[in-house]
Amino acid sequence: MADPEAQKATMIANLKEKTGKALPAWLTVVKKSGLQKHGEIVKMLKGDHGVTHGFANLISHEFLHAGEETTDLVEAQYAGKKADLRPILDKVLKAIKPFGKDIEIAPKKTSVSLRRKKQFAVVVPATNSRVDVCIQLKGEAPTKRLLAAKGGMTTHKVGVTDPKEIDKELVAWLKEAYKRAE
Secondary structure, three states: OOOHHHHHHHHHHHHHHHHOOOHHHHHHHHHHHOOOOHHHHHHHHHHHHOOOHHHHHHHHHHHHOOOHHHHHHHHHHOOHHHHHHHHHHHHHHHHHHHHOOOOEEEEOOOOEEEEOOOEEEEEEEOOOOOEEEEEOOOOOOOOOOOEEOOOOOOOEEEEEOOHHHOOHHHHHHHHHHHHHOO
16 A cells, blocks of 8 residues: 555645646645635635646645644654754755745655755754755765765755854755756
8 A cells, every 4th residue: 555645745746747836836826715624625726726636635635734744743853852953954944945935845754855846955853963954966076064975865965063054055055956956
């Protein structure tokens, strides 16, 4: 049996291609409609926008439950001894915001995935004192700071122990990875 989270991720990844809009754009449409009930939202998306039932159901669910699971997953990652690391994640998210409105922030159980059409980075509270900012930069040579990642869905990682380390250099690497994720 297929993993429901994997199926959901696939649907979200295919949303723009299949419906003409990415999830953030659809969430804006629903918000502007003022509707608050699942059935009403599904009906509006299908009737007014020609969205298929499966995608309309997904969009409605994401709108009505936005932040619930996300907040819980992120809160769990940065709880207890890792609580002091949360400002690092917050600063990464603030730094990438100007890149574009098509960024999807997708918390998982142990990390936060940053996606465009493809994943371009992952933020992982790796230890009680370090967050790894893992970046997809295929072809880039590792440096003293931009280390080669071993396995996983990214090619490089930067260990960060203080929000001040989210500097111009790291943001430039993230921006390059974002550009390549078209």
